[in-house]
Amino acid sequence: MTYDLLIVGGGIWGAGALHAAAREGVRCALLLEADIGLAQESSAKSGGIVTDLLWHPEDQTFVQRSRELFTEALRRSGDVSIVQPYGMLTLAEGEHIDALHRRTEDLKAREVPYELFDQAEVERRYPALDRLNPDTVALWLPGDWHVNATAFAQQVQEDARSEGLEVRTACRAESIRVEDGKVLVTACGEVFAARRVLVTAGTWTRRLVRTAGVDIPLRPYLVQASSLELRRRHGLPIVWHLSTDVYMVPDGEEDFLAGDGTRTREFDPDNFPRMGDEDFKATIAERLMQLSSLGDVAGLRSNWAGLCGGTPDRRPLVGEVAPGLFVATGDQGLGVMRGPAIGEFALRIALGLAEAPHLRPDRFPPTDFEIRAGFTLD
Ligand SMILES: Cc1cc2nc3c(=O)[nH]c(=O)nc-3n(C[C@H](O)[C@H](O)[C@H](O)COP(=O)(O)OP(=O)(O)OC[C@H]3O[C@@H](n4cnc5c(N)ncnc54)[C@H](O)[C@@H]3O)c2cc1C
Incomplete structure (x- = not known):
């Protein structure tokens, strides 16, 4: 046929x-x-x-x-994991602050709802983010999602x-x-x-x-993530911290996923470290500790890596x-x-x-x- x-x-x-x-x-x-x-x-x-x-x-x-x-898929299936409207908080310090402000000009022109606020307001809304630098500027995008x-x-x-x-x-x-x-x-x-x-x-x-x-x-390159176990409510949306290049995505109310361990060199799609590399495993908790005391108590459940196409x-x-x-x-x-x-x-x-x-x-x-x-x- x-x-x-x-x-x-x-x-x-x-x-x-x-x-x-x-x-x-x-x-x-x-x-x-x-x-x-x-x-x-x-x-x-x-x-x-x-x-x-x-x-x-x-x-x-x-x-x-x-x-x-x-x-549309969510409507047909009724599977609420397809779209989880957590919203995303992007955190900038130092050299990243100007770049964040530039992005808001574009958001405004496109009428995308957003808010900008300072570190004190971040901590008031999200007490788990208790280790940010005082000069931190946060961009809140309530319309951002996590999808399955x-x-x-x-x-x-x-x-x-x-x-x-x-x-x-x-x-x-x-x-x-x-x-x-x-x-x-x-x-x-x-x-x-x-x-x-x-x-x-x-x-x-x-x-x-x-x-x-x-x-x-x-050219395929490597991106990594971890599943972290907290066993306590963290109350966080999606968080992206530009200085450490760490993001956190809620995985239920008590756990979360964290990334990213991007390695910008070429990998072979039939032979790459599928469980992530040692450096990522060793540093992801440390990087999280710079944002939150949750990093001190989070247990590493698993790591994995996948390839992206450059x-x-x-x-x-x-x-x-x-x-x-x-x-x-x-x-x-x-x-x-x-x-x-x-x-x-x-x-x-x-x-x-x-x-x-x-x-x-x-x-x-x-x-x-x-x-x-x-x-x-x-
Ligand atoms: C850790 C990590 C975090 C990421 N986070 C995000 C994120 O937050 N948001 C986002 O938008 N993107 C994210 N990405 C990127 C995203 O996962 C990829 O961009 C996306 O999955 C690419 O989809 P794809 O369909 O092109 O490839 P794939 O999902 O890799 O699918 C390719 C498919 O082709 C099949 N295939 C390959 N060779 C053959 C063959 N010869 N014959 C038949 N089938 C074959 C494979 O088995 C596979 O099923 C992330 C990636 C990683 C690794």
């Missing part, structure tokens, strides 16, 4: 594409390496932060559209299957060939033929499309790389909050319903470039 479209890889970007394929009524299948369903790799490891504090206007639009798609990427993707998978779309789990794509107006994907002992193939295999995308003789400017300009790579072969990758660590929308957009590009020449994967040569983190103020 020849499909209209095959999606290869099913993190949250593939889930976004699958959702759009179901809506467009395309004869489509998604091939997924994992055997338990969508969004098991970086998407499952993420801090799940969705914020309006992004520096690129197009990313802000992607976040807006993703919010609609998360809300896996729960979102599971709902998309259920909906797609009920629309008759196939999701083939335990089906790793080994190679891709483009010939005679078709794209052929060899996966789980079969050859799948499609008029169009969209690869959303996260940081594995480069390796996979190389089998079709194509290269793209994507690109030369920190913008996604979305578009056609060979006749009928499309990619959507280059998440820059902001891929959960934009993933549903970028996946949808990529699917529309693959169907010829949208265009984005500025995101074309060949806008840069696939040579080495400096990897830079994406979750920054500038």
Whole structure:
């Protein structure tokens, strides 16, 4: 059978594409390496932060559209873990204060609700943040969320299957060939033929499309997080402390997740320290202690690491790389909050319903470039 479209890889970007394929009524299948369903790799490891504090206007639009798609999934499933509207407090000191003020000009122009306040007010509202410098300036974004990427993707998978779309789990794509107006994907002992193939295999995308003789400017780098146990109510929203580059995300009322241990050098997606590195494990509690006495008593439950895809300009790579072969990758660590929308957009590009020449994967040569983190103020 020849499909209209095959999606290869099913993190949250593939889930976004699958959702759009179901809506467009395309004869489509998604091939997924994992055997338990969508969004098991970086998407499952993420801090799940969705914020309006992004520096690129197009990313802000992607976040807006993703919010609609998360809300829709929440409505259909009734699973309240999909969207948790905690709000986010960003804390700046010293050199970061000006950058924070600059971001508020943009928030004001976009009419995003926010508040700015000082350290005394932070401590009044959040007594757990009891070790901040007196010069701290806080930006409060009440509309920021935590989302559960896996729960979102599971709902998309259920909906797609009920629309008759196939999701083939335990089906790793080994190679891709483009010939005679078709794209052929060899996966789980079969050859799948499609008029169009969209690869959303996260940081594995480069390796996979190389089998079709194509290269793209994507370099995987490492991001880490920890689960911390407190066993007492902390009363915190999402907190991002710019000086230590630590963020905390509530995990229920008594525990939280903490990151980030970004390592901006290239990692091999088939061989990286999945449980995080020793330096991150040794320093995360210390970094938290600079913000809060909770850091003194928090117990480390687990650590993990996942890969994010760096690109030369920190913008996604979305578009056609060979006749009928499309990619959507280059998440820059902001891929959960934009993933549903970028996946949808990529699917529309693959169907010829949208265009984005500025995101074309060949806008840069696939040579080495400096990897830079994406979750920054500038
Ligand atoms: C610790 C950590 C914290 C993060 N925090 C945030 C955050 O707070 N907010 C945010 O927006 N982003 C965050 N991110 C980034 C976010 O997780 C990623 O941007 C996002 O998950 C990328 O999604 P994806 O679908 O592109 O990739 P992935 O989730 O990695 O999905 C790729 C999928 O493709 C499959 N695959 C790979 N190769 C093949 C193959 N050959 N055949 C078939 N299937 C294949 C994989 O098994 C996987 O299921 C964080 C990341 C990490 C690691």
